Amino acid sequence: MKRMLSRGYMALIFLFLYAPIVVLMVFSFNDSKSRTVWAGFTGKWYIELFSDKLIISSLYTTLAVAFLAAVFATLLGTAAAIGFYNMKKLPKRVLLTVNNIPVMNPDIITGVSLMILFIFFGSVYTALSGEKFQLNFFTLLLAHITFNVPYVILSVLPKLRQLDQNLYEAALDLGARSFYAFRKVILPEIFPGIVTGFIMAFTLSIDDFAVSYFTAGTKSSTLAMTIYAMTKRRVSPEINALSTILFLSVLILLVVVNIRQSRDLKKNTQTDY
Numbered sequence: 353m354k355r356m357l358s359r360g361y362m363a364l365i366f367l368f369l370y371a372p373i374v375v376l377m378v379f380s381f382n383d384s385k386s387r388t389v390w391a392g393f394t395g396k397w398y399i400e401l402f403s404d405k406l407i408i409s410s411l412y413t414t415l416a417v418a419f420l421a422a423v424f425a426t427l428l429g430t431a432a433a434i435g436f437y438n439m440k441k442l443p444k445r446v447l448l449t450v451n452n453i454p455v456m457n458p459d460i461i462t463g464v465s466l467m468i469l470f471i472f473f474g475s476v477y478t479a480l481s482g483e484k485f486q487l488n489f490f491t492l493l494l495a496h497i498t499f500n501v502p503y504v505i506l507s508v509l510p511k512l513r514q515l516d517q518n519l520y521e522a523a524l525d526l527g528a529r530s531f532y533a534f535r536k537v538i539l540p541e542i543f544p545g546i547v548t549g550f551i552m553a554f555t556l557s558i559d560d561f562a563v564s565y566f567t568a569g570t571k572s573s574t575l576a577m578t579i580y581a582m583t584k585r586r587v588s589p590e591i592n593a594l595s596t597i598l599f600l601s602v603l604i605l606l607v608v609v610n611i612r613q614s615r616d617l618k619k620n621t622q623t624d625y
Contacts, residue, residue: 373599376592376595377592377596377599379589379592380397380398380589380592380593380595381393381394381395382394382589382592385588385589397589397590397593398593398597400590401590401593401594404590406578407575407578407590409573410573410574410575410577410578411575413489413572413573413574414557414558414574414575415558417489417492417496417557417564417574418496418554418557418558419554420493421493421496421497421500421553421554421557422550422551422553422554422557423550424497425496425497425500425501425503425504425549425553426504426549426550426553428497428501428504429500429501429503429504429507429508429549429553430508430542430546430549432451432501432505433504433505433508433509433512434508434512436448436451436505436509437509437512437513451502451505451506452502452506454498454502458562459499459560459561459562459563460562460566462495462498462499462562462563463495463562463563463564463566463567464566466491466494466495466566466567467487467566470487470494470495470567471485471487474486474487486569486570486571487567487568487570488568488571488572489568489571489572491567491568491569492567492568492569492572494567495563495564495566495567496557496560496563496564499556499560499563500552500553500556500557503549503552503553503556504546504550504552504553505549506549507545507546507548507549507552508542508545508546508549509545511541511542511544511545511546512542512545514541515538515541515542519537519541520533520534520537520538523536523537547612548609548612551605551608551609552609554605555602555605555606558575558598558602559576559598559602560574561574561576561577561580564576564577565577565580575594579591579594579595
């Protein structure tokens, strides 16, 4: 009886969470602009979506920011994770606590803090050069790199903890140089964590709104910001189509991450035996 009640409770939670998304996806194919009456199946909203220059421009900005932020955050986060792993216990604990603060922090606080920081440095730049500073694509990119790095660190650190340190020392004893031993021994072992961190950073950048809203300025706009601006006027069926594409894209990325993690777990289990 308890098991049935718990399963029913979980089913209600998932129904409450995903029923609105299912309705949104269904009405993205509705032949009418009505949000309550089904008028037949159509794909015209997707055609109109990809003919909208504003949305396409926002899509390019979103993908560019997400990819570049994921690349730089992965490089910085991997280097930081290796540095944390080789530290002594007390400094490591302190820095890991500091690293977890942006993860636990609300996005709006991160966004406002970065905006104030950029404006401060912008005022200094204006005072020194005489040129007016404005938030732009570069500040948006820096903001995304900043909030993505902690997630990459948390993805790479578990792989470093699973690593047998004797393998690296054995490679050095056999005559390999430090960088060569790292590239041939350490990197292949932690590579699944690096890929997971990259995918997570890419997904978080695509999904972000609060940080982008405060750091993009007036010249750059991501898809999330464009959708927010469109909803101020009227909820168009194009928004349903765009939201459906975004949801499916993020869902596919999450499935890829989970598959990789399950394969890595199975591989490590087989190796232990």
